[in-house]
Amino acid sequence: MAKTERQELIRASLDKQPHEVASMFDGVAKRYDLTNTLISGGQDVYWRYETRKALALRPGERVLDLAAGTGVSTVEMAKSGAWCVAADFSQGMLAAGRFRNVPMVAGDAMALPFADESFDAVTISYGLRNVADPDLALREMLRVTKPGGRLVVAEFSTPTFGPFRTVYMEYLMKALPWVAKKVSSNPDAYVYLAESIRAWPTQSQLALRIADAGWSAVKWRNLSGGAVALHRGYKLA
Ligand SMILES: C[S@@+](CC[C@H](N)C(=O)[O-])C[C@H]1O[C@@H](n2cnc3c(N)ncnc32)[C@H](O)[C@@H]1O
Numbered sequence: 001m002a003k004t005e006r007q008e009l010i011r012a013s014l015d016k017q018p019h020e021v022a023s024m025f026d027g028v029a030k031r032y033d034l035t036n037t038l039i040s041g042g043q044d045v046y047w048r049y050e051t052r053k054a055l056a057l058r059p060g061e062r063v064l065d066l067a068a069g070t071g072v073s074t075v076e077m078a079k080s081g082a083w084c085v086a087a088d089f090s091q092g093m094l095a096a097g098r099f100r101n102v103p104m105v106a107g108d109a110m111a112l113p114f115a116d117e118s119f120d121a122v123t124i125s126y127g128l129r130n131v132a133d134p135d136l137a138l139r140e141m142l143r144v145t146k147p148g149g150r151l152v153v154a155e156f157s158t159p160t161f162g163p164f165r166t167v168y169m170e171y172l173m174k175a176l177p178w179v180a181k182k183v184s185s186n187p188d189a190y191v192y193l194a195e196s197i198r199a200w201p202t203q204s205q206l207a208l209r210i211a212d213a214g215w216s217a218v219k220w221r222n223l224s225g226g227a228v229a230l231h232r233g234y235k236l237a
Pocket residue numbers: 018021022025066067068069070071072073087088089090093107108109110124125126127130131132
């Protein structure tokens with residue numbers, strides 16, 4: 001098979017066709033968690049801890065971790081004592097996380113396989129950017145959340161300090177695919193990662209979209225100088 005044909009199969013394009021995105025993640029599943037930790041310089045652990053804190057989970061609450069991949073984010077949430085379920089549409093990612101002790105469900109963020117008002121909290125880490133229609137996914141997340149429940153979106157974002165922003169975007173565009181080539185089972189997926197981060201809305205733009213989907217009191221907090229942002233919102237009681 002010619003290289004260009006092969007790349008079409010394993011690297012999603014920025015219009016994020018669901019079958020392309022799912023098979024791209026199937027392709028990186030095996031070494032996904034390790035690659036993440038390496039390319040983030042270990043900061044992914046701190047980002048996950050802060051995401052759990054932002055959710056302020058209590059034992060016994062029901063939590064949906066959407067686009068959960070191998071469930072590494074779900075395991076972090078479950079440390080709170082809440083009942084956390086991982087959902088993702090990549091069978092490969094779910095299979096790579098089979099050894100984790102969390103319930104896993106195959107499902108599409110744009111048509112969630114859950115009843116209305118099922119969860120106390122819904123969260124999505126580094127997933128919303130990959131969904132073909134993020135606004136539809138935000139509305140689906142609202143539908144399955146109980147009145148008074150909350151949302152936390154963890155996503156790559158725009159560094160706030162100009163010089164850092166420039167270095168960061170250079171790092172993403174040049175070093176990231178190079179590092180990924182050394183460690184990932186599908187380095188082309190990391191070219192997509194860099195491109196999709198650059199095309200993603202800023203913190204304030206994303207806050208408006210979350211509010212437009214029906215969430216209230218939307219606020220965000222920057223981590224690592226804005227390389228990551230945690231957006232929080234509530235479903236009116
Ligand atoms: C970058 S990974 C994040 C995994 C995990 N949350 C983490 O923090 O490491 C993004 C995940 O989003 C999933 N995804 C993308 N679009 C989706 C959709 N429409 N429905 C469900 N999952 C989706 C992909 O399959 C992938 O596993």
